[in-house]
Amino acid sequence: MxxxxxxxxxxxxxxxxxxxxxxxxxxxxxxxxxxxxxxxxxxxxxxxxxxxxxxxxxxxxxxxKEKSIPIQLHLTGKTSFTDKMEKAGHELKTENVVCEKIKYSEQIYASLNAEACEDVFKIGRLRYINGEPIAIHASFVSSKMFPGIQQDGPKIQSMFAYYRSLGHKKFTSKKSMLSITFPTSEEQQLLSCKSMVPLIIVESDCIDVNTNKVLEHTKILYRSDRFKYDITME
Structure with missing residues (x-):
């Protein structure tokens, strides 16, 4: 019943x-x-x-609950999340929540074309729209590619803005993958959601168009209960 x-x-x-x-x-x-x-x-x-x-x-x-906010969720990496939200007219706030060296991960290191001896850092940002936490963005970057990332990481809110400041202007992506998970206890606290709220995972590699070098491996967790998703390719 x-x-x-x-x-x-x-x-x-x-x-x-x-x-x-x-x-x-x-x-x-x-x-x-x-x-x-x-x-x-x-x-x-x-x-x-x-x-x-x-x-x-x-x-x-x-x-x-109130009606979910319709947003466009593109699986390509040509435009930053910040740019997309501002263009759509959403009130966006970003909080840098972590900058740390990660343990060796075969998947992430392979995506970055990094050697096992290299240091790779995770830069995590919590995204708010209209004051509500709605996504966790994790960017994995090699210190060989970006020697100042350990010092710069805690201050970064937009990775694309950071890359532009270092001379990278145009971006694309490859290997975009979409999957579903449920939040860990830490993710529940960050996103203010319950344990059974599904999270949409989007993983991809951000590439510099001019050099064809991989700048980062990206993993984004979106609260599925707050959005409608437009997966039309840009």
């Missing part, structure tokens, strides 16, 4: 029988409607909340 409640609620959300921001029926009302114990209803609503569809207000009940 729990599954039926979830399915019915999802149908009402998809068919817009429940409006965004609208208060949902109480546990007591739903228990009476489905003729089940309140615990069954509570479990169903908890799962919908974990998946990011609804939220609770202390002492007031549960509500359907």
């Amino acid at each position: 729990e599954t039926q409640i979830i399915d019915d609620m999802m149908y009402q959300i998809v068919t817009k029988k429940i409006n965004y921001g609208e208060k949902l029926p109480s546990e007591h009302e739903l228990a009476s409607e489905y003729k089940v114990p309140r615990m069954t209803v509570r479990n169903a609503l908890t799962k919908l909340e974990e998946r990011g569809y609804i939220y609770s207000k202390q002492g007031k009940g549960r509500y359907l």
Whole structure:
């Protein structure tokens, strides 16, 4: 019966029988409607909340989340995330959350054409739109390619702006991959989301058009419950 409640609620959300921001029926009302114990209803609503569809207000009940923000999610690396968001008119804020040397990773080192003895750094930025954390951007770069990255890394908010300051002007990408994961406890804290909210992972390599050299390997985690995705190639 729990599954039926979830399915019915999802149908009402998809068919817009429940409006965004609208208060949902109480546990007591739903228990009476489905003729089940309140615990069954509570479990169903908890799962919908974990998946990011609804939220609770202390002492007031549960509500359907606001409509997700439509953004364009291109799988190419010709334009920076900052440029895309500003062009779309979104209020974007970036917080640099990590600059650290990583342990050897065959995948990342191979993407960067880096030797095992080279140092590779991870530059992580948390992205906010309209004050809400919505994505984690991780850029992996070789210190051989960018000798000052350890010192410069903690201050970087836009990797493309950093590359431009060093003379790289045009960018493209290769090996763009799209997959799904669920957030770790650390990612839940950064993104203010529940454990069952799927994250969209986009991985690619950023390449300097003029030299054809790989500048970075990029891994981006997007909250799937806050966006609609346009994967049309640029």
